[in-house]
Amino acid sequence: MEKRSEKNAKLYRPNIRKMILFGGISLFVILFVLGFLFLLPRINLKGKGVMTINIHEPYQEPGYQAQAFFKDVKDQVKIKSNVNVDEMGTYEVIYQMKINGFSVKAVRTVKVADLEAPEITLTGDSLSYVCKGGEYEEVGYTAVDNVDGDLTSKVEIEKKKDKVIYRVSDQAGNETEVERKIIEGDKSAPSIQLGEGENDFAFVGESYQDPGYQATDNCDGDITANVSVEGSVDTNQVGDYKLTYKVVDQAGNESQMVRTVRVREKGAPGTIYLTFDDGPHNGTTEAILDILKEEGVKATFFVTGSGPDSLIKREYEEGHTVGLHTSSHNYATLYASVDSYFADLQAVHDRVYNLTGYDSRIIRFPGGSSNTISKHYQVGIMSTLTQEVLNRGYQYYDWNITSGDAGEAKSADEVYQRVISSLSLEKVNMVLMHDTKTYTKDALRRIIAYGKENGYTFAPITIETAMVRQRVNN
Ligand SMILES: [Zn+2]
Structure with missing residues (x-):
């Protein structure tokens, strides 16, 4: 029994070895394949x-x-x-x-x-007021989509009592919704329109008549009757007088406007204001200053940024008025915008101030206030500038007599004839000349002699001189 069992055990042993060997090989193969797979790119x-x-x-x-x-x-x-x-x-x-x-x-x-929803932009505020009992009137809106472009016409509007809802979808189905709140009430102040604008003029000794005004409110309508006017104009004295117009609507919104009335000396009839533009200029300006000095006549020079400093000093020291004509005299620059005009004017103002210490407020627009050339650079610019110069403390002087020395007159004699034929003892004579021209220099002594012989007086422009204005055409 023992032997047999021993024999059996002997017979069984190799099978266990084979199994271990087989298992080992299998494991090795599996690991190898896995490893190989892992190693593969x-x-x-x-x-x-x-x-x-x-x-x-x-x-x-x-x-x-x-x-x-x-x-x-x-x-x-x-x-x-x-x-x-x-x-x-x-x-x-x-x-x-x-x-x-x-x-x-x-x-x-x-x-x-297309993952992006359209965008709706509301014109005006997203909160809108309507007058009591009134209805909201659409102020406007636009809708734009990144893919579909303008979708304004596709916007659907739903009006509710207290809001307006705007909805739009793009072709990809992205939807946008915005709201405008509607509140009953009046948040808008009335507006006041002044006849003749914010600047008006009067002569010493003549009565001043208010050119009128009108006040309208978005909810209350015409409320001109509620306007109160504060201030008064004393036409016995040269000065700047302010009239304040105030009005309040039913909701308590207040508006006010100020009108400045400039009371000036009318100037004695028969006065001649000789005015010289575009200088100073080497040669001609000296000669003109010499003649004026010899004749004891004071005049006005509207200077630019060019020419010798010494001549501006001399004009001032000899009692003439140094007015401002702008620094560049370049229409394209000057009349491009309000800002560029004033930058240029400031430059010549500072030149005069630095040379003389005189804060000149007397100006002449290149081309005059009636020029139409400025339309090429900005429509309406002269209408704005003629008001704005006054608001900034300047006074502008056009002319009512032209010597033709800018080109039309072909000789000194012609300059002389043009001037004397236009003079009148019944009016103020504002004569346009240019101290850059030799004809003018050569005609000047005869013009002065004619004036003296015929009962005229000569004067320089001062800030008290009433403005001589042409009709604004732009
Ligand atoms: Zn000029």
Whole structure:
């Protein structure tokens, strides 16, 4: 029994060995295959395999990894893409590499779609007031979509008692909704219109008549009758007088406007204001100053940014008025905008001030206030400037007699004839001349002699001299 069992045990033993051997080999093979698979080249995509991006927005590669035989082989990957972010559609990004005879590929799907809702822009405030008992009147709105463009006509409006709802959808189905709140009440102040505008004029010794005004309110209508006027104009004295017009609507919103009335000396009839533009100018200005000095006549020079400083000093020191004509005298610059006009005027103002200490407030517009050339640079600029110079403390002087020395007159004699034939003892004579012209210099002594012989007086313009204004045409 014992032997037999021993024999049996002997017989059984090799089977266990085989099993262990077989198991070991199997394990080895499995590990080998797994390891081999792990070692094989492969590409792993980061991020989503199917991506959706908004049209026109750049495709941003989320990244990828590539490995083979324990090595990073990312630089072996070649990428092919047909993505067009400017056109909606489904595209592919293909990642490929060939390594040791193995070819590996990964694909990412990219969908370009309209993910953006249209935008609605409300004109005015998103909070709107309506007068009591009144209805909201649409002020306006626009709708624009990134893909469909202008969708304003597609906006649907729902009016409720306390709000207006605006809705619109684009073709991709993105929806936008905005609201405008409606509140009953009057938040708008009345408006006051002054006849003749904010600047008016009167002569010493003559009575002043208010040119009138009107007040209207968005809810109350015409409330002119409620306007109160404060202030008064004393036409016995030269000065700037302010009249304040005030009005309040039923909701308590107040408005006011101020009118400045400039009371000036009318100037004695038969006065001649000799005015010289565009200087100073070497040669001619000296000669003109010499004649004026010899004749004991004071005049007005509207100077620019050019010519010698010494002549501006001399004009001032010899008792003439130094007026401002602008620094550049360049229409295209001056009349391009209110700001560029005043920048140029300030430049010549400062030149005169620095040379003489005189803060000149007396100006002449190049081309005169009636010029039409300024239309080429800005429509309506003269209407604005003629008011704005007054608001900024200047007075402007056009002319009522032209010597023709800017080009029409062909000789000194012609300049003389043009001037004397226009003079009148019944009016103030504002004579336009140019101290840059030799004809003027040569005609000046005869003009002065004629004036003296015929009962005229000569005077320089001062801030008390009433403005001589032409009709504004732009
Ligand atoms: Zn000029």
